[in-house]
Amino acid sequence: TQLLEQSPQFLSIQEGENLTVYCNSSSVFSSLQWYRQEPGEGPVLLVTVVTGGEVKKLKRLTFQFGDARKDSSLHITAAQPGDTGLYLCAGKGSGNTGKLIFGQGTTLQVKP
Amino acid sequence: KAGVTQTPRYLIKTRGQQVTLSCSPISGHRSVSWYQQTPGQGLQFLFEYFSETQRNKGNFPGRFSGRQFSNSRSEMNVSTLELGDSALYLCASSLLGVQETQYFGPGTRLLVL
Numbered sequence: 001t002q003l004l005e006q007s008p009q010f011l012s013i014q015e016g017e018n019l020t021v022y023c024n025s026s027s028v029f030s031s032l033q034w035y036r037q038e039p040g041e042g043p044v045l046l047v048t049v050v051t052g053g054e055v056k057k058l059k060r061l062t063f064q065f066g067d068a069r070k071d072s073s074l075h076i077t078a079a080q081p082g083d084t085g086l087y088l089c090a091g092k093g094s095g096n097t098g099k100l101i102f103g104q105g106t107t108l109q110v111k112p
Numbered sequence: 113k114a115g116v117t118q119t120p121r122y123l124i125k126t127r128g129q130q131v132t133l134s135c136s137p138i139s140g141h142r143s144v145s146w147y148q149q150t151p152g153q154g155l156q157f158l159f160e161y162f163s164e165t166q167r168n169k170g171n172f173p174g175r176f177s178g179r180q181f182s183n184s185r186s187e188m189n190v191s192t193l194e195l196g197d198s199a200l201y202l203c204a205s206s207l208l209g210v211q212e213t214q215y216f217g218p219g220t221r222l223l224v225l
Binding site for chain 2: 035040041042043044045048088090099100101102103104105
């Protein structure tokens with residue numbers, strides 16, 4: 001069974017601080033996705049990383065895929081209150097299906 | 113173009129009842145996946161439909177079922193509701209499945225009393 005462990009589960013920081021969220025597994029994934037979910041809404045895709053060692057940047061967000069494609073991280077620089085939300089990593093399961101395996105999520109609160 | 117729509121958005125049922133949730137994918141998308149989200153278990157995969165056929169199924173009891181129509185709209189049904197079925201049910205659509213980006217709907221919040 002493929003599992004993804006996300007840490008930390010909760011994070012409360014002040015505006016302007018930096019943070020990193022980790023997503024780890026003992027399994028290899030063909031790709032990993034990061035989503036952000038706001039209350040009352042479905043997850044919205046932020047980025048997909050496919051190649052081991054890949055780094056992608058989305059404004060103040062930096063995503064990295066581990067060399068062995070078993071882990072990923074999300075780093076936010078100078079967090080802002082608008083970054084508040086639930087961050088989810090998800091890996092595509094084996095086989096050509098629409099199945100995504102999600103981590104438990106990291107709830108981020110950025111205080112002004 | 114319009115996003116994924118789910119109806120109803122909120123639902124209250126009692127134990128033992130059954131419920132049907134609906135999902136309309138983005139126009140042209142043929143794959144629809146369903147997920148259950150709870151605070152304790154997070155997001156868990158229920159099943160995926162592609163061209164009216166169930167292509168993959170998660171580890172949920174047989175009380176959870178689904179179907180897809182020729183216009184790609186999908187429904188999921190939960191029979192004999194239990195308190196533990198209270199959750200946010202999300203559907204996601206994509207063009208062809210896992211190789212494509214999945215777009216999530218806002219979800220249906222189900223409360224079982």
